[in-house]
Amino acid sequence: MKSSGISLHNISFTYRDGTTALQEVTLNIHRGSFFGITGSNGSGKTTLVQLLNGLIPHHVEGALMGNITIDEINTRHHSVGFISRQVGVVFQNPEWMICNLTVEEEVAFGPKNMKLGEIEDRVHDALEAVGLKEKSHVDPNTLSFGQKQKLAIACVLAMGTPYIVLDEPSAMLDYQSAVHVYELLQKLHAKGKTIITVEHDTDLLFSFADTICILNEGKCIVNDNTQQAFSNHVMLKKMGIKIPRRIER
Numbered sequence: 001m002k003s004s005g006i007s008l009h010n011i012s013f014t015y016r017d018g019t020t021a022l023q024e025v026t027l028n029i030h031r032g033s034f035f036g037i038t039g040s041n042g043s044g045k046t047t048l049v050q051l052l053n054g055l056i057p058h059h060v061e062g063a064l065m066g067n068i069t070i071d072e073i074n075t076r077h078h079s080v081g082f083i084s085r086q087v088g089v090v091f092q093n094p095e096w097m098i099c100n101l102t103v104e105e106e107v108a109f110g111p112k113n114m115k116l117g118e119i120e121d122r123v124h125d126a127l128e129a130v131g132l133k134e135k136s137h138v139d140p141n142t143l144s145f146g147q148k149q150k151l152a153i154a155c156v157l158a159m160g161t162p163y164i165v166l167d168e169p170s171a172m173l174d175y176q177s178a179v180h181v182y183e184l185l186q187k188l189h190a191k192g193k194t195i196i197t198v199e200h201d202t203d204l205l206f207s208f209a210d211t212i213c214i215l216n217e218g219k220c221i222v223n224d225n226t227q228q229a230f231s232n233h234v235m236l237k238k239m240g241i242k243i244p245r246r247i248e249r
């Protein structure tokens, strides 16, 4: 039987200019988990995201050592298009992806491009899941920032990938909107999606994620269940990571 999940085995990555962003990272992200990645600025989080959808090594120049497998498929040997059927990524700024006239068209864009079937159902279900159904016909540029974030999540949902990766989804949201986005992710997780989120706000991770990886200067220094990962307050303080508190809901 194929083992499911994403495995990084001894990953090191150095950008073309000589900056080493990741060093000997070994991680297993189990299918069905709600996986949180945190660490200070420049610790390698976005580089890790680029590995998860194949941008590294296929589009970003640099030297990659080690292997990454998604349900035992080695990303070195498959295109970004192929990997995007497994792993959907919501990048930090949802405004980067907006290029269509209506919200509905925006969500349909990816599935049409990938020649997936049942476009109408995909778009309907994705917009319903994020609570944007009544905005179907509006210009996405007129949405609020939080709504654009939800639209970006809908675009990934419409692709139907089992893995959803988000790079700092709360970064530009007010606190209530950030909690709403995480409540939405929790619902998707309950329906079987594997959620992988890069997040500075450790309160959100503490309240929603089941497993945590802490990166520091490109190294994975903690990879454990959430309770355990955040238990060493002295180490967290040393790395400038906020000691988390559970969110009251």
Ligand SMILES: Nc1ncnc2c1ncn2[C@@H]1O[C@H](COP(=O)(O)OP(=O)(O)OP(=O)(O)O)[C@@H](O)[C@H]1O
Binding pocket: 015, 016, 017, 019, 020, 021, 039, 040, 041, 042, 043, 044, 045, 046, 047, 048
């Ligand atoms: N395209 C690039 N070329 C060269 N170096 C890069 C490139 N992208 C990132 N880096 C470097 O790699 C290291 C890790 O960067 P990365 O963007 O992965 O960090 P991060 O943890 O996502 O930080 P942040 O919290 O600020 O988003 C940093 O030293 C950064 O300067």
Ligand SMILES: [Mg+2]
Binding pocket: 045, 046, 047
């Ligand atoms: Mg980043």
